[in-house]
Every structure is written in structure tokens, then in C-alpha cells.
Amino acid sequence: MSEQNVYSLSVSARATLDLHSLNNEGGEGNQIQTRMVDIVAGDGRLHNVNAISGDMLKHIQAEHLYHVARNGNAQDGRGLPLCAACQVFDANRISADAEFMEQIAGKSDAEAIDLMLKACTLDDIEGNLLTGEGRSTPRKSVVEFGWVVGVPEVTTTDSYFHVKYARERGVEADEDEAARQANLEQRIFHRPASSGVYAVVSHYEIARIGYNDIAQRYALDDEARAARYRALLESVLYTFVQPRGAMRAAQMPHIVAFEGVLSYTTKVLPAPTVSPLNADYAEEIEGVTQALNGLHPNAVVTRPFDSLSAFANIVRELVETTVPYALAV
Secondary structure (H helix, E strand, C coil), rough: CEEEEECCCEEEEEEEEEECCEEEEEEECCEEEECCCEECCCCCEEEEEECCCCCHHHHHHHHHHEEEEHHHHCCCCCCCCCCCCCCCCCCHHHHHHHHHHCCCCCCCCCHHHHHHHHHCHHHHCEEEEEECCCEEEEEECCCCCCCCEEEEEEEEEEEEEEEEEECCCCCCCCCHHHHHHHHEEEEEECCCCCCEEEEEEEEEEECCCCECCCCCEEEECHHHHHHHHHHHHHHHHHHHCCCCCCHHHHHCCCEEEEEEEEECCCCCCCCCCCCCCCCCCHHHHHHHHHHHHCCCCCCCCEEEEEHHHHHHHHHHHHHHEEHHHHHHH
């Protein structure tokens, strides 16, 4: 069976997460505050709901990609190139690689991007901004995540009382009991936990893997692009299998359900996505798919899934049977 070329890929899903605290705004006094956002839902009304930022989800996906790139994946069996900064998962990525920044000094923006794409998988897929010595050269991310937003009426946040007792500090033998008790510290705080059904939207510009947007050409060969594509797919799967984030040590999320639609295109048009805040999102995606396939026959493929295991099997099939689309250069 011949391999399909994937130009664009999207995931629209509803995830049921219980008792998580993946994204918080900080603390006020002894109260940890969870992130809340105002949205207009499918019913046309304004709601204030719990949410996880797209930044958080992108960081989770980037960390999974980092591990796949360092250790290799099932298909390739070897690691992928990472710059010196990304080898230690530096948030500044290749901009913190002094040797690379010295290497691109005096080179054009197009030449600098070419070198960056060849040097580092994370900078290629997750994007970066090369700065320094008058340079401000962007590399747009291949990966796009929206906010993970609680569906009104079926999402809630509560605050739970916790107390921490500190160990008794050293006291002098002649201190009285009142002084001894004063040396015992009791710290009271309140920790949030959220539960509910969350709307997830994400998009992946597969054709841009290894593509130099300035020079309008690929800096990598087909084999290298395909290896990065497979690593990206694995990292997306792991993002939903293990959503890392705040307070996982004591509040690891209960992943109860994961259902939705994965769509991808085999020609130059975007993979459709509709927010699962709309209860009819799956039907809407199918309707858009039929319209697009009317314009470009067989260009859009939709793969509905009703569980995390079904989603995992779809991603596995894509890893085994598809390759990244090559733009005309």
C-alpha cells in the first residue's frame, strides 16, 4: 500500500479530566488560585469556566518531543538532532546555544534558518525567535494549541483544605512548654482541584516540517522530514496519554474519557477543526469535510474516536502509513 502524504492535521476532542490542577494563576495568601476564563459557549451565553492554557499544553507536547528526539522512536530506532541548548531542554532553545549563535553571525536570515532547521528538531517543530546582534529572525511553530476549556454545566472547581506541620525546631532545655509549642509551626493552605469535560483543539502544519519560510525551500531531505514527522505524532499522542503540568505529584489527573475527531488533508488545504464547545462539533467537521472533498476529491480524511485507546491506534496507523507532504519549491 502506498504511503499517504499529510499536509495538515487537526485534533478536536472532548477530554474528561477529574481532580486535576494542571494550570494555576498563582497564590494569594494561603489560597492557590486556578485559572478561569470567560467564554461564549454553543448556547450563545457567557460563562466563566476553568481552563488550561495552550502554552501549558504546548510545553507538555514539546517535552514529550524532546524525550522522543533524544532517545529515538519505534520506527527510527535512533535519536534526532538537537542543539546544545535543547539537549538540556533550555526554554530559550537554540538562542542559548553560544556556538550556534556565533556560527550564524554575519549570515542572512535565510541562511540562519537553514542552519537552525538542520541543527535542531525542537526549534524546527516548536518554533523560535533568533535574536542578538541586531537579529530578530522568527521561526513559526509547526504546532498550534488552543486553550483547553471546560464545557459549561459539566465542569467545576473546588478548593480543598490542607495543613502542613513543620518539624519541631531545636529548643533549649530550660524553655517552658509555651515556648516549645510556639516552635511548632502549622501551615494551613487551600488547594484547588477541577473536574469536568474539556474542549481541546490543536492543529499541526505537517508540510512545514523542515521548511524554510524565508527561502521558500526545504533545508532537510525527505527521510529526515519523515523521521521528525513520526516523532511529532508520537509526542502528540503522549500529550494526551500523560498531560504533565502543575501539582501532578499529589493531583495526577484522572483521565476518564477522550473522544473526538482527528482530521488530516492530503492536498494543500487546512484540516478542519470545530471547537467541542459546540455540542455538534463532530457533525460540523463532517459537513465541512464533505464540502472540501467536493472541491478537492478525497483530499480530507476524518477519523472519529471514542476513547483514548482508539485515538492511540489512529496515531499509530498514521506513523506507519503516512509521510509529510512536500510543498512545491
